[in-house]
Amino acid sequence: MPFNGLLYGVVEALRSLYRNKGMSIASTGIVVITLLMLGSFMLVRLNINHVTKAVKEQVEMVVFIDENATLEERESLRANLVSHAGLAEVRFVSKEEAMERLAEIWGDFVAGYRSAEDNPLPDSYEIRPIVAENIVALARELERYPGVEKVQYGEEEFVNNLFAVLRVIQLISLALMGGLAILAIFLISHTIRLTVFIRRREIMIMKYVGATNWFIRWPFILEGLVIGSFGAALPLAALYYLYDASVGWVVSNNLLFLNLIAVPSVMLELVKYLVPLGTGLGVLGSLLSMDRFVRV
Amino acid sequence: MPFNGLLYGVVEALRSLYRNKGMSIASTGIVVITLLMLGSFMLVRLNINHVTKAVKEQVEMVVFIDENATLEERESLRANLVSHAGLAEVRFVSKEEAMERLAEIWGDFVAGYRSAEDNPLPDSYEIRPIVAENIVALARELERYPGVEKVQYGEEEFVNNLFAVLRVIQLISLALMGGLAILAIFLISHTIRLTVFIRRREIMIMKYVGATNWFIRWPFILEGLVIGSFGAALPLAALYYLYDASVGWVVSNNLLFLNLIAVPSVMLELVKYLVPLGTGLGVLGSLLSMDRFVRV
Amino acid sequence: MIEAIQLYQRYNEHNSFILNDLNFVINRGEFVFVVGPSGAGKSTLLKLLIREILPTRGTLKVFGQDLTRMPRRRVPYLRRNIGMVFQDFRLLEERTAYDNIAFVMQVTGAPAGEIRRRVPQVLEMVGLSEKIWDRVCDLSGGEQQRIGLARAIINRPAMIIADEPTGNLDPVTSLEIMNLLRGINIRGTTVVVATHDREIVDRFRKRVIYLEDGRIAGDEQKGVYVRAI
Amino acid sequence: MIEAIQLYQRYNEHNSFILNDLNFVINRGEFVFVVGPSGAGKSTLLKLLIREILPTRGTLKVFGQDLTRMPRRRVPYLRRNIGMVFQDFRLLEERTAYDNIAFVMQVTGAPAGEIRRRVPQVLEMVGLSEKIWDRVCDLSGGEQQRIGLARAIINRPAMIIADEPTGNLDPVTSLEIMNLLRGINIRGTTVVVATHDREIVDRFRKRVIYLEDGRIAGDEQKGVYVRAI
Numbered sequence A, B: 001m002p003f004n005g006l007l008y009g010v011v012e013a014l015r016s017l018y019r020n021k022g023m024s025i026a027s028t029g030i031v032v033i034t035l036l037m038l039g040s041f042m043l044v045r046l047n048i049n050h051v052t053k054a055v056k057e058q059v060e061m062v063v064f065i066d067e068n069a070t071l072e073e074r075e076s077l078r079a080n081l082v083s084h085a086g087l088a089e090v091r092f093v094s095k096e097e098a099m100e101r102l103a104e105i106w107g108d109f110v111a112g113y114r115s116a117e118d119n120p121l122p123d124s125y126e127i128r129p130i131v132a133e134n135i136v137a138l139a140r141e142l143e144r145y146p147g148v149e150k151v152q153y154g155e156e157e158f159v160n161n162l163f164a165v166l167r168v169i170q171l172i173s174l175a176l177m178g179g180l181a182i183l184a185i186f187l188i189s190h191t192i193r194l195t196v197f198i199r200r201r202e203i204m205i206m207k208y209v210g211a212t213n214w215f216i217r218w219p220f221i222l223e224g225l226v227i228g229s230f231g232a233a234l235p236l237a238a239l240y241y242l243y244d245a246s247v248g249w250v251v252s253n254n255l256l257f258l259n260l261i262a263v264p265s266v267m268l269e270l271v272k273y274l275v276p277l278g279t280g281l282g283v284l285g286s287l288l289s290m291d292r293f294v295r296v
Numbered sequence C, D: 001m002i003e004a005i006q007l008y009q010r011y012n013e014h015n016s017f018i019l020n021d022l023n024f025v026i027n028r029g030e031f032v033f034v035v036g037p038s039g040a041g042k043s044t045l046l047k048l049l050i051r052e053i054l055p056t057r058g059t060l061k062v063f064g065q066d067l068t069r070m071p072r073r074r075v076p077y078l079r080r081n082i083g084m085v086f087q088d089f090r091l092l093e094e095r096t097a098y099d100n101i102a103f104v105m106q107v108t109g110a111p112a113g114e115i116r117r118r119v120p121q122v123l124e125m126v127g128l129s130e131k132i133w134d135r136v137c138d139l140s141g142g143e144q145q146r147i148g149l150a151r152a153i154i155n156r157p158a159m160i161i162a163d164e165p166t167g168n169l170d171p172v173t174s175l176e177i178m179n180l181l182r183g184i185n186i187r188g189t190t191v192v193v194a195t196h197d198r199e200i201v202d203r204f205r206k207r208v209i210y211l212e213d214g215r216i217a218g219d220e221q222k223g224v225y226v227r228a229i
């Protein structure tokens, strides 16, 4: 297409957006709302993933050492644990430290049992597996080590339930997210399709007086691009301010345990998905839905 | 309108739906997808509310009784707690029962301390407030009762955090839900508006040959009704099967702690919102967007 | 039947008047041609008669009712008493010839049997019996124009207004169509026709209103296309 | 310029042929009227010439190219060499007269200055200088028809095809418009006009192709509207 055609397309696209103000605003509005929903949902989902990972990292177990274990047994146990490929963290907790903690919970009620001679608690290792879901198998394995009295990891049922819940939450949020993404694709392309349909007469007349397909498509593509870009930029800006404010609120209320992902990395993720979705669909939608009318 | 007109409207609506198959399917599709999203989100949100309530119901505190409390003090404490308006549940836990529980957690390590004489644990009441958020104030109040050694309610920080998290989750889900609802309203009415816009010529011609406004509107209203009804019925059916299957899955996997709401009461809630939203918007959308073209 | 008193019309403030101080009366049962060069204001005048537009100034009475004072909800009933053939046809393009014509009977709540009987009758009158189930967009220009005429006459309205009803017809068909209108006129229906068809006007020798530049330049009984000066 | 050999056309399998075994040649620089009753197939024939539709059977050559074999992407270039006036106008209703005419120059990549110079020129030629910034939907029927003609001639195409170009025009304007086409024809452009305007055909005495029921019923040099039997 010669330069004249390109320029004509730009002018024509802008004029057409202005001429069909109502439609342009409505289309952009649909894209904005759709991507806003999708984006805020992505924010939530990213943070759910983040929290899930954090929760899994906190899954620990305790290896209690047999009171009668020999020094060699203790030493080989320590070496085994430290070099174990499946463990992310290994920490020794002496019987004294354990009693301290008990006292912290039960207070003075166990005060009488704090001296070393009376202390009924064993020495132990607190360990954290790399893959939280492996905890049951790991416990079985470690229990068979010499010098190990018992391996405890919270209630087995509780741990399993926790994983199940996390799986369900992830599944649901993934499903909703996938649904929203499909909705977004469907809506944006359908909106553009209707827009083109309303102008089918115009398109056909252009063909009848000798316009090439690309000459007709080009302004529509630009229009789709403008609608898609605005439709992606506005929700991104809105989400940026919203999320930034949320993080600020969390920090100022000392709710740091909520553990939100930092603003820049989240926004990067959003930009990566929303911009191509908005502009890509705008352009592709125009192209595909035009084909029918351009074939005359 | 005479009977003939009513009948004409029904026939005309059905024929028009058939004639504009593509458009009818697309419009219904948009309504279906929108309501499907909204509905599944309502399902999730209803269950989040349900779980939140359940979690709050599990917020408890323990009132430890002073070892040296007199019988009268113990009696008046019991009476006070039982008749307290802010408490939902009051249960006495003897020092023996407390020791049993400790043994359950710490196993044999506390075995030596189980005899009544050695038991260092106090008698206590486990109580549950009606409004979980009142727990801190309640604790302050109960601490001042005679015969009370101490009131404990998990870590204050933890409880506060828990409430904060629940508040945040509810807030987010409410926001997403409200957003989706607005999206639904916007989309459905906009879709109908475009549908009417495409047929504006038809509407105006009808006016020029002497049709009254209601004669023209009536088939559109019926069309909106059909689109809206299908658009509500399909997602309801889909959600019914989906949710029923989820509940079945939860039951068969013994994940009863997930505590899903029973199928009928959830569906009732969905029907209450989705059907009016679908049909109402279909009809209202038709009416409002037609006004412009009917005024000739 | 129709009475215009100091009738002015312009489409917007900045333009000059399209119709300028029109005064005329058309009585029940008359047959009137409205002629004049392209852009003279013929269509604008006819549009005023069915209240498609409202006059800017002046009085326009149709069937004794002042259109400028007619409430909006009465307009459909006015239009049902006027059969109008539009210059740009205004047919439902995607619908069949049958649907287009049946529609104006459905509007008045005519019984289904009556509709099924009448529609083929009027299609026969305009010579399009064969095209009854064709979609309007599949018809030739002249065929579409005749569908428009069939639609205008089916309800036996008290007045027929035709804007350029033979513009897309050959002379033979034109004459047939105009004879059809004359026949309807003889049975008492008022007929107003805007036309450029010199042959027809000269042959019919009916009343002719000459519009020029929005003014009435002449109004002759038994007139011909070119105004006697 | 145009060569039709055993040309057949029908719109669908069930119907009879709309065009039936047409054979004719139109040479460069000719001026040809196509006449015939409403529904004879005139518009169908003209639509074939710009490849709006493809013939069912037979060969149709325009500018020496066989339209039945022309790849789809060549069609726009064919149409740029033909200025077509459509029976139903096919204007962009919501756009100005200027936009409608400028568009066909933009299509060919004409420089902006050239466009700004030419558009008022052709509007002047069809007598619509004043309406240059009016939207097409605000123009009278005859004015729209003349916009269509202006659009057809602006690119100085090798051939002009006009379907009923004077159907909405008064006799005086009709003659002006036809004289304009004759002037263009004299400078070498081939002109094909489908018309019902007996006055014009009889006055011009050009070649006339008579279509009746889809067949060529006559083809006369210096013909008149009614075929000599």
Ligand SMILES: Nc1ncnc2c1ncn2[C@@H]1O[C@H](COP(=O)(O)OP(=O)(O)OP(=O)(O)O)[C@@H](O)[C@H]1O
Binding pocket: C011, C012, C018, C036, C037, C038, C039, C040, C041, C042, C043, C044, C045, C087, D131, D137, D138, D139, D140, D141, D142, D143, D168, D169, D170
């Ligand atoms: N909606 C409108 N807005 C502005 N101007 C208009 C509008 N409709 C018509 N006009 C102008 O009013 C004038 C008269 O138009 P009208 O359609 O009445 O002419 P006409 O006599 O019917 O002509 P024709 O024989 O070509 O149909 C024309 O110059 C036209 O441009």
Ligand SMILES: Nc1ncnc2c1ncn2[C@@H]1O[C@H](COP(=O)(O)OP(=O)(O)OP(=O)(O)O)[C@@H](O)[C@H]1O
Binding pocket: C131, C137, C138, C139, C140, C141, C142, C143, C168, C169, C170, D011, D012, D018, D036, D037, D038, D039, D040, D041, D042, D043, D044, D045, D087
């Ligand atoms: N798309 C179509 N599908 C089916 N039939 C059609 C189609 N277009 C035209 N016809 C039929 O073909 C016949 C010829 O149509 P055409 O438009 O060529 O006539 P015409 O000679 O131009 O008539 P007019 O003078 O009324 O414009 C008509 O009977 C018409 O009904």
Ligand SMILES: [Mg+2]
Binding pocket: C042, C043, C044, C087, C163, D140, D141, D142
């Ligand atoms: Mg007119």
Ligand SMILES: [Mg+2]
Binding pocket: C140, C141, C142, D042, D043, D044, D087, D163
């Ligand atoms: Mg034709």
